[in-house]
Amino acid sequence: MANLSDDPSFPFYVASRLFSQAYREPLDAIGLTYPQYLVMLVLWEKDGQMVSQIGQKLQLDSGTLTPLLKRLEASNLIKRVRSEEDERKVVIELTYPGSSLQSKAAKVAEKADEFFNNWEEKDVSQLKAIMKKLLAEFNPS
Amino acid sequence: MANLSDDPSFPFYVASRLFSQAYREPLDAIGLTYPQYLVMLVLWEKDGQMVSQIGQKLQLDSGTLTPLLKRLEASNLIKRVRSEEDERKVVIELTYPGSSLQSKAAKVAEKADEFFNNWEEKDVSQLKAIMKKLLAEFNPS
DNA sequence: ATAAATTGAATTGCAAACAATTTAAATAAA
DNA sequence: TTTATTTAAATTGTTTGCAATTCAATTTAT
Numbered sequence: 001m002a003n004l005s006d007d008p009s010f011p012f013y014v015a016s017r018l019f020s021q022a023y024r025e026p027l028d029a030i031g032l033t034y035p036q037y038l039v040m041l042v043l044w045e046k047d048g049q050m051v052s053q054i055g056q057k058l059q060l061d062s063g064t065l066t067p068l069l070k071r072l073e074a075s076n077l078i079k080r081v082r083s084e085e086d087e088r089k090v091v092i093e094l095t096y097p098g099s100s101l102q103s104k105a106a107k108v109a110e111k112a113d114e115f116f117n118n119w120e121e122k123d124v125s126q127l128k129a130i131m132k133k134l135l136a137e138f139n140p141s
Numbered sequence: 142m143a144n145l146s147d148d149p150s151f152p153f154y155v156a157s158r159l160f161s162q163a164y165r166e167p168l169d170a171i172g173l174t175y176p177q178y179l180v181m182l183v184l185w186e187k188d189g190q191m192v193s194q195i196g197q198k199l200q201l202d203s204g205t206l207t208p209l210l211k212r213l214e215a216s217n218l219i220k221r222v223r224s225e226e227d228e229r230k231v232v233i234e235l236t237y238p239g240s241s242l243q244s245k246a247a248k249v250a251e252k253a254d255e256f257f258n259n260w261e262e263k264d265v266s267q268l269k270a271i272m273k274k275l276l277a278e279f280n281p282s
Numbered sequence: 283a284t285a286a287a288t289t290g291a292a293t294t295g296c297a298a299a300c301a302a303t304t305t306a307a308a309t310a311a312a
Numbered sequence: 313t314t315t316a317t318t319t320a321a322a323t324t325g326t327t328t329g330c331a332a333t334t335c336a337a338t339t340t341a342t
Contacts, residue, residue, distance in 0.1 A: 002246050004182040004198065008253045009160035011272040013179070014200055015279075016157035017299075019150035022281035024300090033327065038154070041145040052290060057145065059155055062291045064329050071327080088290040088337050105143050112149045115279055127271045130264060131152040138156075138256055140163035158329075165330090176298060193320060203321045205299050212297080229307050229320040 019112060026108045030101060036072055037108060039065070043078065044102045047094045050083075054092065077101060160253060167249045171242060177213055178249060180206070184219065185243045188235050191224075195233065218242060 004010060020034040027037055035058075042057050043049065055065055069092060072078045077098035083089035116124050145151060161175040168178055176199075183198050184190065196206050210233060213219045218239035224230035257265050 001185070001243065002182055002249065003186060004179065007179075007182065007250055008257055009157075009164065009175075009250065010179065011269075011276060012153055012156040012160055013175075014276055015153040015272065016150075017200065018276070018279055018281050019153055021300090022279070023150065024281075034150075034154075035328065038145065038148075038151065041143055041148065044142070045144060050290080051292095059158065060328095061330070063293080063331075066292055068328075082291095086290085086338070090291065102142065108143065109148055109150065111281070112279075116149055123271060123274070126267060127275075128152075130268045130271070131156065133264070134268075135152060135155055135159070138159055138163070138253075140159050140165075140252070162330090174297065191320080192322095201298095202300070204301075204323080207322055209298075223321095227308070227320085231321065 022111045023108055026110065030104050030108075031075060032101075032105075035060070035064075035068060037105065039068065039072065040077065040098070040101065040105065043092060043094050043098070044105075047099075048091055051090050051092065072098070163252045164249055167251065171245050171249075172216060173242075173246075176201070176205075176209060178246065180209065180213065181218065181239070181242065181246065184233060184235050184239070185246075188240075189232055192231050192233065213239070 023034050023037065027034060032040065038058050039054060042054050051062055051065055051069065055061055058065075069078065069080055073080050076095055079093045079095060081091045081093055083091055164175050164178065168175060173181065179199050180195060183195050192203055192206055192210065196202055199206075210219065210221055214221050217236055220234045220236060222232045222234055224232055
């Protein structure tokens with residue numbers, strides 16, 4: 001019979017929320033939500049990406065990203081620029097404040113990092129490897 | 142510098158959504174959402190729990206649970222009964238349809254179970270053990 | 283060239299998640 | 313006892329997440 005402690009998804013559901021709660025305080029301090037932070041991470045790595053490129057990296061669709069990006073634009077962290085060659089595409093560009101925010105975001109993952117620093121290295125690398133395998137192989141089709 | 146592939150939370154964020162997407166189809170078939178399914182799992186294990194007891198097991202507060210439980214009640218799967226001894230408490234009781242749904246929910250986690258069945262047993266038990274450790278030790282304070 | 287299909291975002295609508303506040307009830311303290 | 317505190321849910325407001333649909337622009341096929 002189905003049972004919470006046997007359910008393979010539940011630990012991930014809880015873990016995901018625990019992390020986003022741990023990030024909340026430092027993110028509040030710089031005016032970002034957790035998914036907004038992920039979008040900024042993607043843009044700090046490479047500025048000027050299309051909505052769909054960001055979506056591919058975060059596994060989010062335009063239904064989630066469009067309003068989120070509009071909020072980041074309202075916060076003056078990004079600009080949404082419609083491409084000239086292909087008017088369907090919207091390119092996301094960091095503003096100066098958006099770019100500058102990167103250094104202030106350095107401490108966001110601190111609590112999570114510290115937590116794993118207290119683990120034995122073999123447990124950390126095991127977890128990393130297994131999560132990588134999980135994400136690479138699991139498809140919800 | 143902060144970077145998506147270094148972020149310790151991101152794999153859990155994605156995994157959580159992948160699982161809930163994998164559950165969507167079988168859950169749709171029985172008229173439940175993923176968090177509603179979790180609540181039903183908790184109730185199938187033990188009927189007649191308080192909102193706060195359910196919240197403790199799922200790590201959810203009344204702001205999430207109250208409207209969710211009202212929807213389950215509207216679907217005629219549960220009843221919300223205010224306790225007589227202590228009028229602050231609301232006890233959640235399964236209806237007959239709610240109770241009966243348990244057998245139909247047997248296949249919900251099938252895809253996830255099959256996925257892990259194709260893994261080597263040592264990887265599965267490793268992942269389980271590490272997730273257990275993570276959830277027991279990580280606190281987002 | 284024109285119609286059909288595809289693509290990229292945006293929109294709509296619903297259900298979480300969660301902080302913050304409120305309400306009511308029960309308990310403790312003065 | 314009356315006041316203050318604590319507790320359990322509910323409410324309010326904002327942001328996600330996602331299915332489904334729409335809209336416009338671009339490609340492909342006829």
